Amino acid sequence: MKFSETLIPTLREVPADAVIASHRLMLRAGMLRKLANGLFAYLPLGLRSFRKVERIIREEMDAIGCLEIKPTVVTPGELWKESGRWDTMGESMLRVRNRMSADLVVSPTAEEAVTSIIRDELSSYKQLPLLVYQINTKYRDEIRPRYGVMRGREFTMKDAYSYHQDDASLDNTYQAMGVAYRRIFKRCGLTVIPVKADSGPMGGANSEEFMVESTIGDNTLLLCKACTYAANVEKAGCEPDFSKLSQVNDSSDNMKMEKIPTPQVKTIAELCEFLKTDARSFIKTLIYRAVNVELDLSGAPGCANLKKHRPAPGAPEVYDEAFFAVCTRGDLDVNEVKLAALLKASDVSLAGDADVVRITNAPVGFAGPARLSSVPIIADPAATAMTDAVTGALEADSHFIHVMVGRDWSPWRTADVRVVKAGDLCPVCGGELYEKKGTELGHIFKLGYKYTKTMNVRYLDENGVSQTPIMGTYGIGVDRALASIIEEYHDDAGILWPMTVAPFHVIVIPIKYEDKVKAATDIIADKLERRGIEVLVDDRAERPGVKFNDADLIGIPFRIVVGEKNLPRVEVKLRGEKEAFLAEIPDAVERITAVVREAVRK
Amino acid sequence: MKFSETLIPTLREVPADAVIASHRLMLRAGMLRKLANGLFAYLPLGLRSFRKVERIIREEMDAIGCLEIKPTVVTPGELWKESGRWDTMGESMLRVRNRMSADLVVSPTAEEAVTSIIRDELSSYKQLPLLVYQINTKYRDEIRPRYGVMRGREFTMKDAYSYHQDDASLDNTYQAMGVAYRRIFKRCGLTVIPVKADSGPMGGANSEEFMVESTIGDNTLLLCKACTYAANVEKAGCEPDFSKLSQVNDSSDNMKMEKIPTPQVKTIAELCEFLKTDARSFIKTLIYRAVNVELDLSGAPGCANLKKHRPAPGAPEVYDEAFFAVCTRGDLDVNEVKLAALLKASDVSLAGDADVVRITNAPVGFAGPARLSSVPIIADPAATAMTDAVTGALEADSHFIHVMVGRDWSPWRTADVRVVKAGDLCPVCGGELYEKKGTELGHIFKLGYKYTKTMNVRYLDENGVSQTPIMGTYGIGVDRALASIIEEYHDDAGILWPMTVAPFHVIVIPIKYEDKVKAATDIIADKLERRGIEVLVDDRAERPGVKFNDADLIGIPFRIVVGEKNLPRVEVKLRGEKEAFLAEIPDAVERITAVVREAVRK
Secondary structure (H helix, E strand, C coil), rough: CEHHCCCCCCCCCCCCCCHHHHHHHHHHCCCEEEEEEEEECCHHHHHHHHHHHHHHHHHHHHHHEEEEECCCCCEEEHHHHHHHHHHHHHHEEEECCCCCCEEEEEHHHHHHHHHHHHHHHCCHHHHHHHHEEEEEEEECCCCEEEHHHHHHEEEEEEEEEEEEECHHHHHHHHHHHHHHHHHHHHHHHHHHEEEEEECCCCCCCEEEEEEECCCCEEEEEHHHHCCEEEEECCCCEECHHHCCCCHHCCCCCCCCCCEEECCCCCCCCHHHHHHHHHHHHHHEEEEEEEEEEECCCCCCCCCCCCCEEECCCCCCCCCEEEEEEEECCCCCCCCHHHHHHCCCCCCCEEEEHHHHHHCCCCCCCCCCCCCCCCCCCCHHHHCCCCEEEEEEEECCCCEEEECCCCCCCCCCCCCCCCCCCCCCEECCCCCCCEEEEEEEEEEEEEEEEEHHCCCCCCCCCCCCCCCEEEEEEEEHHHHHHHHHHHCCCCEEEEEEECCCHHCCEEEECCCCCCCHHHHHHHHHHHHHHHCCEEEEECCCCHHHHHHHHHHHHHHCEEEEECCCCCCEEEEEEECCCCCCEEEEHHHHHHHHHHHHHHCCCC | HHHHHCCCCCCCCCCCCCCCCCCHHHHHCCEEEEEEEEEEECCCCHHHHHHHHHHHHHHHHHHCEEEEEEEECEEEHHHHHHCHHHHHHHHCEEEEECCCCCCEECCCCCHHHHHHHHHCCCHHHHHEEEEEEEEEECCCCCCCCEEEEHEEEEEEEEEEEECCCCCCHHHHHHHHHHHHHHHHHHHHHCCCEEEEEECCCCCCCCCEEEEEECCCCCCCEEECCCCCCCEEECCCCECCHHHHHHEEEEECCCCCCCEEECCCCCCCCHHHHHHHHCCEEEEEEEEEEEEEECCCCCCCCCCCCCCCCCCCCCCCCCEEEEEEEEEEEECCEHHHHHHHHHHHHEEEEECCCHHHHHHHHHCCCCCCCCCCCCEEEECCCCHHCCCEEEECCCCCCCEEEEECCCCCCCCCCCCCEEEECCCEEECCCCEEEEEEEEEEEEEEEEEEEEEHCCCCEECCCCCCCCCEEEEEEEEEHHHHHHHHHHHHHHEEEECCHHHCCCCCCEEEEECCCHHHHHHHHHHHHHHHHHCCCCCCEECCCCCCHHHHHHHHHHCCCCCEECCCCCCCCEEECCCCCCCEEEEEEHHHHHHHHHHHHHCCCC
């Protein structure tokens, strides 16, 4: 391909709204142009790399027996109403009413569309497991699209869905997807951080996110310095760190709990000041309201009058509403995602003042676990490790000191419900955790029965009994993966493409595309192309400096410079290296071919 | 690929709403499923053929230097407002207002999006010509989607756009596209009818439609029995057929024009009855109203007071409204598309009664060209060929007889403005024309300056002068091409795929997938796949009859049956042939490989 015959409009200026490297470089290298806020058009150079990422994903999906299908981008609103997501997806889902007054959705994802197809085709257990995927256009109406294709409105996603007879089969596919995802990212050259969700009650992990480190990432990750543990802060666990307990714990074994007056003291900071100690001496007690609680509360304190009911046929039985006291150490925060997961609740939030007053029988600010019997107490291990603590006394202007777990109070459940922070201890090995910001590139997830039940998917098992299949879902953002490659591989001069996703493998730069130099250039390009190597010939009548700068900017791995003085030798350089070497044409061709073939080998 | 490991849900029943072969067979063969009215999902088998059609189109576009890009599917409404199509595209364009109150369009086509990209990148004549294309999702909100993907709401289109310095460059690309389109359809096995538009005033044809014959087609084509002439009825021309003139013409050279009373006679049928002759003796005269007329009318009868003006900057000067008398033979109809093209008018329609009365100075029904001076007369050659005609006399209940062209009336312009019908004469060779119904698969079109002017695309020419490029547009419907292949290649049992677009080249059917038969089956499949042949192994535990029926239904070109009694030979049959032959495995593999390779060669 000749530079003059394609469209690579490189830019010297950095567009003002492009604040991250990939956005800047995709615009500067002529890969991408903005059509409107959050809407980007790929130009030929960008599309070449885009298609290579797509192809790698496709090959790895095909390799694990996942079948490619092509549902529509515009989907019937009816399907979203069936699943219930018409009401829950919010405004980021682009809804259209067409001229026949039919509700349509420009797909943000395709659980519904694919499940509706499978529902019609599935009849027997013999068809299971069934794995399908698409690589197709998606749309999410982001309020603040930014960072180029990293967070655009329209994007391309590989979304796969699997249907199974049982957990074991789902887990097999889940594991295979995990391996395929690792291969995909590796082939793209991407360093990903696989982030497992906490082990659920079933033992195995049920979701894994594939993150790349990114200063603009909207995820906070906790990673262990000593082992491979990595978790999203929403789900990260940690080992209780008893070494950090306040000194007051040491000599207090036999000191009785005692009520002290704490007038005008409402916050933990004020209490620290008042008692001349620090927050690690306190048990922080927060009253939470949870809705649609599936966890069994029979026998739990204050729950005698709660009754479970089934909100819809097929749905699990839940308590509409329940209140809990959540205790943790004064310097720690409650992680509401973990709390909701523990309670199997659809939502948890701090109780309103009126509920707090009713439950604690005291003004807001004086809750504590000792003598609290109106609600179940959920305690973080950091709280149950404290043997001489300060707590609210369930009475205005009063706190208890010398509060001892087991003697003065007992939790209904002890569970990790705290926000884990850098410096906490790894729940796997006890090593020190540190934080990173990350962007999610992919996600594999055991969905369970959510869609197959609400959309009534059925098959007959070995015994002729009608059953509901269990489902998994697996996504990768193609545009975001491409941008992330550039984030990882660039320098001040431009992109440094990994060979597998480079738009071309080789750029040939004739100093002047004339006479002997032109002939040599054409020979090299022809020889390489015959060997399957993708070559861009910069045949433009530009100064060599301009061509070199553009070559560095667009980041083709191999650069061959053809100049009259070196002929019959040419200068070969890898984009990432400082030193070039001279080689005769046949030798250069052979060496480059060998390197490219090895690099793109699956 | 094993049948049991893919998803090919063949159906015995014909779905009730599938009335054409391709729709029926795509559903029955498990290629396609309906998601909603006009929205279809491709299943794995259908997608394989779909991708092959896509690939053929891509290869041929790439081969002529057309550059693939990827604009978005959802496009900003602003662009459509710029071009003016926001107001003219009607309700088939799916418009969405998003949460930020921005107008969006789910693209039905992409002249605006692509032109906006080119506008930003184009600066110099050196960049021209510039040819770009995409193969991407489109949406048109058809009122009555039907015939499966032949007329769906969401579909995939290859749409290309070209930008040029001048007509000659546009014509070069237009010709290259015409050749590429012929290659594309040929490689798909499609018999297309290229339908050229009439030569315009510039001499060359400016659009060509590629049609397939189809009983459900919404185009009527006129084809010549003697040459390759083919035209859409909207634009078809013909040679005046003087042999068909009524006998009354022969002996009337010297008979004077005479007014006769024709009371109670208003229609041509009544006049025929009254004068005991046929419609070919009459000159039918219709009064037309045209709007936005670009044709120069200075000096035309009745037009002295008309003034041209420019409706918008950059737009051509037009007359807001003008009236014309259009004369043709009594048995012929006026083709309003041709009339509008002649007048360069945005719309033509029959004048209202009041205008007819004003212009003809007579009640409706008595218009005629003789003594008519209030409007310009446009006459079809069929009318000007009549030397002894009957016409309205511009007076109630009166007609002229013995009306002679040149003596009694003269047209302002003579031009082909009639509807051509089967039996008319070919305008190229004079052969007899016949009619076919057709469906449009592709279209190449010299757009001119419509978008580049309204969207203000500029570049500097060789002299540094700012210029507007001229533009072409070129589309192919991918889904429709695929369905048309099935329309052309099927029999009662199912599809007969051309090798180039078959989902697999070979289906191997073991009578029972066990022991020696299984081993032989696996060897054949493996040997073929190593040679790049795509093989589907029907490993299902079904009766041979079921497998044979499914093989015929899904239409794989080669069928190999492996049965114990024939081993070491296997039975090889082409889908379209009755007779099978027996061959030893290595021989069968070689022969099949050779045939497939030859068939898919570009």
